[in-house]
Amino acid sequence: MLIGYARVSSASQSLDLQLAALEAEGCKVFAEKRSGTTTDGRDKLAEAMDFAREGDTLVVTRLDRLARSxxxxxxxVTTLDAKGVKFRCLQQGAIDTTRSDGKLLLNILGSFAEFETDLRRERQRDGIDxxxxxxxxxxxxxxxEADKVRAMRDAGTTPTEIAKALGIGRASVYRHLGAGNAGASPA
Structure with missing residues (x-):
C-alpha cells in the first residue's frame, strides 16, 4: 500500500498540490499544517507511520515535506526500515531506501534541507537585527508590569500569590524581583 504524507508549515499555505500528486499516485493520504523543523506535535506523521505495515511505502512529494533536520x-527512515516500510519521494525519484545509492542520496538531500532551514533562520535573524x-x-x-510585581511583594504578598493574581508564572515573578532587587529574599 502507498501511504502519502503531505505537510505545509502554516495555516495560510495550501496542501492542494501535494494532495493532488499523492492522490494521483493512489496513496492513502495523511496531511497536516505544522512546522517541519521538528517531529514534535506532528500527529498526522505519527498516524501515517503507525498505519504503515511491512511492505508498504511512505510517499512524500519532496523530502523537505517529511523532515528539515x-x-x-x-x-x-530508521523507524520505517525497522517496520519493513519503504520510502519514496515523488520529485526526488532516485530515493529508494532499499538500495545503498538511495540511502546516500537521501542523506545528501536531507543535509541540503537542513542547510536551507539554517539559512532561513539566519536571514530572519539578520532582518530582525x-x-x-x-x-x-x-x-x-x-x-x-515590574513595578506592580515589586509593589505587591513590598506589601507582603508571596511570589506564588503574585503569580496567581497577575496570571503569570512564578518564574516570571522571581525574574522581575531578581532584576530590580538583587538582595531581596523571596518569600
Whole structure:
C-alpha cells in the first residue's frame, strides 16, 4: 500500500498540490499544517507511520515535506526500515531506501534541507537585527508590569500569590524581583 504524507508549515499555505500528486499516485493520504523543523506535535506523521505495515511505502512529494533536520529524517527512515516500510519521494525519484545509492542520496538531500532551514533562520535573524537598529522592531510588548510585581511583594504578598493574581508564572515573578532587587529574599 502507498501511504502519502503531505505537510505545509502554516495555516495560510495550501496542501492542494501535494494532495493532488499523492492522490494521483493512489496513496492513502495523511496531511497536516505544522512546522517541519521538528517531529514534535506532528500527529498526522505519527498516524501515517503507525498505519504503515511491512511492505508498504511512505510517499512524500519532496523530502523537505517529511523532515528539515538530518536527525529527524534519520529517525523517521530508521523507524520505517525497522517496520519493513519503504520510502519514496515523488520529485526526488532516485530515493529508494532499499538500495545503498538511495540511502546516500537521501542523506545528501536531507543535509541540503537542513542547510536551507539554517539559512532561513539566519536571514530572519539578520532582518530582525537590522530592524532593531533602525528602530522599527521593538520586540514583544511588555506583558508584566515590574513595578506592580515589586509593589505587591513590598506589601507582603508571596511570589506564588503574585503569580496567581497577575496570571503569570512564578518564574516570571522571581525574574522581575531578581532584576530590580538583587538582595531581596523571596518569600
Amino acid at each position: 538530518m536527525l529527524d529524517l534519520s529517525q523517521i 537590522k530592524a532593531k537598529l533602525a528602530g522599527v522592531y521593538k520586540g514583544r510588548p511588555v506583558s508584566i
